[in-house]
Amino acid sequence: xxxxxxxxxxxxxxxxxxxxxxxxxxxxxxxxxxxxxxxxxxxxxxxxxxxxxxxxxxxxxxxxxxxxxxxxxxxxxxxxxxxxxxxxxxxxxxxxxxxxxxxxxxxxxxxxxxxxxxxxxxxxxxxxxxxxxxxxxxxxxxxxxxxxxxxxxxxxxxxxxxxxxxxxxxxxxxxxxxxxxxxxxxxxxxxxxxxxxxxxxxxxxxxxxxxxxxxxxxxxxxxxxxxxxxxxxxxxxxxxxxxxxxxxxxxxxxxxxxxxxxxxxxxxxxxxxxxxxxxxxxxxxxxxxxxxxxxxxxxxxxxxxxxxxxxxxxxxxxxxxxxxxxxxxxxxxxxxxxxxxxxxxxxxxxxxxxxxxxxxxxxxxxxxxxxxxxxxxxxxxxxxxxxxxxxxxxxxxxxxxxxxxxxxxxxxxxxxxxxxxxx
RNA sequence: GGAGAAAUGGCAGAGUGGUCGAAUGCACCGGUCUUGAAAACCGGCGAGGGUCACACCUCCGGGGGUUCGAAUCCCUCUUUCUCCGCCA
Numbered sequence: 001x002x003x004x005x006x007x008x009x010x011x012x013x014x015x016x017x018x019x020x021x022x023x024x025x026x027x028x029x030x031x032x033x034x035x036x037x038x039x040x041x042x043x044x045x046x047x048x049x050x051x052x053x054x055x056x057x058x059x060x061x062x063x064x065x066x067x068x069x070x071x072x073x074x075x076x077x078x079x080x081x082x083x084x085x086x087x088x089x090x091x092x093x094x095x096x097x098x099x100x101x102x103x104x105x106x107x108x109x110x111x112x113x114x115x116x117x118x119x120x121x122x123x124x125x126x127x128x129x130x131x132x133x134x135x136x137x138x139x140x141x142x143x144x145x146x147x148x149x150x151x152x153x154x155x156x157x158x159x160x161x162x163x164x165x166x167x168x169x170x171x172x173x174x175x176x177x178x179x180x181x182x183x184x185x186x187x188x189x190x191x192x193x194x195x196x197x198x199x200x201x202x203x204x205x206x207x208x209x210x211x212x213x214x215x216x217x218x219x220x221x222x223x224x225x226x227x228x229x230x231x232x233x234x235x236x237x238x239x240x241x242x243x244x245x246x247x248x249x250x251x252x253x254x255x256x257x258x259x260x261x262x263x264x265x266x267x268x269x270x271x272x273x274x275x276x277x278x279x280x281x282x283x284x285x286x287x288x289x290x291x292x293x294x295x296x297x298x299x300x301x302x303x304x305x306x307x308x309x310x311x312x313x314x315x316x317x318x319x320x321x322x323x324x325x326x327x328x329x330x331x332x333x334x335x336x337x338x339x340x341x342x343x344x345x346x347x348x349x350x351x352x353x354x355x356x357x358x359x360x361x362x363x364x365x366x367x368x369x370x371x372x373x374x375x376x377x378x379x380x381x382x383x384x385x386x387x388x389x390x391x392x393x394x395x396x397x398x399x400x401x402x403x404x405x406x407x408x409x410x411x412x413x414x415x416x417x418x419x420x421x422x423x
Numbered sequence: 424g425g426a427g428a429a430a431u432g433g434c435a436g437a438g439u440g441g442u443c444g445a446a447u448g449c450a451c452c453g454g455u456c457u458u459g460a461a462a463a464c465c466g467g468c469g470a471g472g473g474u475c476a477c478a479c480c481u482c483c484g485g486g487g488g489u490u491c492g493a494a495u496c497c498c499u500c501u502u503u504c505u506c507c508g509c510c511a
Contacts, residue, residue, distance in 0.1 A: 043472065047480040054480085057492040061441040064491095072491080079491045246470085367471095375452095377470085 001104045001211075001365040003379075004036040017110045020117045020326030028107050035100040042096060046089040053082045105214070109361040111326050112335035118325030124338070125325065130309070131318035133342055134400050142345040143395040144276030146402060147173065150422050155276070165266065165281030172422045176397075176409070177284065179416035180390055181259050184286040187311050188387055193257035193288055198237035200260055201228040206240040209366045211332050221263050230263035234287035235384050239362060242291060246377055247370040253300060254291040257387070259284065277391035278350065284390040290383045291368065294360070297381035298335075301357045304385050305337050308353050311387060314412045317396050318342040320349065334359045339388075341396040350392040355385030 007014055007029050018025040056079045063072035116125050147153035152173025158166040169177050189195050207213035207229050212220055221230040231237055238256055247254075262285050277283075288307070292300045305321065312319045324336040333356040340349035360379040363369070369377040401408045406423025414420050 040473070043480080044474095047473070050481085051479055053491085058442060060491050064441085076491045083491085 001101075001361065002107055002110065003360065003364055004032055004100070004104070008033050008036070014110050017113070018108070020111045020115055021108060021329065022119060022327055023108070025107065028103060032100060032103050032107070035096055035103065039093065039096045039100060042089060042093045046086065046093055049082055049085055049089065053079060053086065056082070108329075108331045109334050109358065111329055112357070114323065114335055115329060116323065116325045119327040120325075121328050123325040124322040124328055126320055127323050127337070128309075128321040130313065130320070131316065131342075133318050134344060136344050136399075136402065137404060140345045140399070140402060142276065143343075143398040146398045146407065147276070150407065152176070152422060153277070163281070165279070167277070167280065172417070172419060175417055175419075176413070176422070177390060177394065179413050180393060181284060181286060183413055183416050184311065184387055185257060185259055187307075187314075188257035188286065188288055191255075191307050193255040196238065196241075196256055196258040198231075198234055198258050198260055200231055200237075200263075201226075202231055202236050202240065203228055206236055206243070209240045209243045210236045210362060211365065212236060215331075219265055221265060231260060232264045233262050234258045234260040234285065235289065238287060238289045239366065239382060239384070242368045242380075242382075243366045245366075245368050247291070247368075247380065249293070249370050249372055252291060252293045252370060252380065253296060256289045257286065258289075259286045261285075277395045280391055286387055286390075288385050288387045292381045292383060293370070294378070294381050297357050297359065297383060300381075300383055301335065301337075301355065304355045304383060308339055308355060308385060308387050312339065312341070315393070315397070315410045317393070317400060317410075318344075319352070330354075330356065332356075332358050332361050334361065341392060343392075343395055343399050345399040345402075350395060351389075352392045352396070353386040353388050355383070357381065357383045 002014075011029060011033070015025050015029055018029075056075050060072045060075050060079070063069075063075070116123060118124070141149065144153075144155065147155075150172070152169065152171055154168040154170060155164075157168040158164070161168070185195055201223065204213065204227060207217075207220070212229070212232065220232050222228075223230070237260070238258055241256075242254075261282055263282050264280075266279060266281060288304060290297075290300050290304070309321075319339055319341045322338045322340065324330075324333075324338060329336055336354055336356040338351050339353035339355070341352050342348075343350050359381050362382045363379040366382075368380050368382065370380055372378045397410060398407055401410065406421045409417055409420050409422070
């Protein structure tokens with residue numbers, strides 16, 4: 001959620017930057033500013049009437065004590081009038097506040113100046129490429145066929161137990177999965193991220209805190225009996241650790257990592273592009289998250305990108321990094337870098353990580369602040385990224401490491417798997 | 424799941440209808456003293472809104488109510504603790 005004060009002070013700039021998302025924001029911004037003004041006027045009026053009412057109540061107390069009952073009763077009548085006015089003003093104030101908030105929920109984050117204009121993923125900017133695309137034998141198979149051939153992932157069994165999009169990993173497949181999780185977590189903790197194990201269900205307030213609610217409600221599985229939501233990403237529980245928090249400046253930066261399964265309804269997405277591991281309802285992901293001082297956050301973003309690069313270099317997977325264009329940029333993000341690994345057998349790029357700086361957008365809604373040098377509370381910047389999403393990394397490994405007689409295991413993973421081939 | 428108790432500032436802990444945003448202690452920050460530190464003493468020390476700055480308003484787990492006036496009374500929800508039951 002953007003800050004109204006910012007919109008007021010940087011109106012034209014905000015509108016111009018939002019245009020990169022192909023949004024004509026002028027009307028919304030104008031409305032927000034005028035609703036805020038109305039809010040302040042009403043608030044001031046209400047405050048002064050309340051001040052008067054408070055004073056009267058105190059006077060009544062004094063009059064009762066000194067025995068001036070008649071005078072006290074006369075004041076009571078006056079107080080009743082004020083109460084009526086207070087009620088009306090409060091209603092008006094609440095409506096205005098609600099309108100303002102609803103409007104602010106609809107305005108996405110202001111893109112960073114580096115964000116290229118553009119409509120679709122085709123307009124994303126490739127900023128880095130690494131690794132040669134391996135020459136595979138002519139009969140190279142996509143990962144879902146390899147998974148079947150070597151009996152390491154059973155999609156049909158998942159259908160039986162739950163439904164489509166809930167694969168069953170078994171044998172060396174399960175072990176490889178566990179090895180990847182441990183390897184990622186180890187890399188992250190080595191880089192100074194503190195490991196967390198987080199709840200996989202969150203309450204409504206947490207959903208609002210990170211912006212999944214109210215708009216993207218349909219993305220999450222909802223347990224209505226207890227009004228809880230299955231997490232679509234560890235970002236939700238991890239970021240909500242800091243809801244309603246005031247940190248000391250010296251606490252910054254905070255670096256967290258955690259592994260969780262992720263649950264996404266993905267309603268309406270079916271077809272060739274979602275085969276195999278490409279898109280699932282349940283998948284595993286290791287997340288990194290940072291809480292940063294505002295003037296450090298872009299340095300931190302760079303650092304996170306380098307960190308993810310380091311992991312992919314070690315895994316020796318061909319990948320590229322994209323700077324997302326305005327049209328593809330997530331609602332809450334100011335600047336996002338996507339990592340894609342090349343799926344050789346499918347001949348397409350698969351997104352395996354997304355690293356974003358949200359600046360104060362999340363922090364504002366979360367009320368996550370730090371006390372600055374002037375002892376004033378200031379909003380923190382939040383950043384997060386995947387390091388990494390498991391299924392597509394797994395798909396990348398299976399496809400790119402396939403040989404005539406099986407699948408090789410990337411060298412860095414062998415200490416974790418305990419085997420060097422799947423065959 | 425059943426019965427009972429509780430929820431107050433960073434922590435501990437007073438406060439049961441009026442001048443209480445809230446005693447006191449600890450922690451923390453600044454100062455005096457000291458070669459330095461500790462101790463002692465003095466001062467400061469929650470958040471949000473609002474203002475150029477004050478004033479002022481709101482907040483004692485959340486929501487609602489009674490009252491001229493609520494941390495204090497009533498209703499409700501949530502959470503925690505104790506006991507019982509169940510259980511990995």
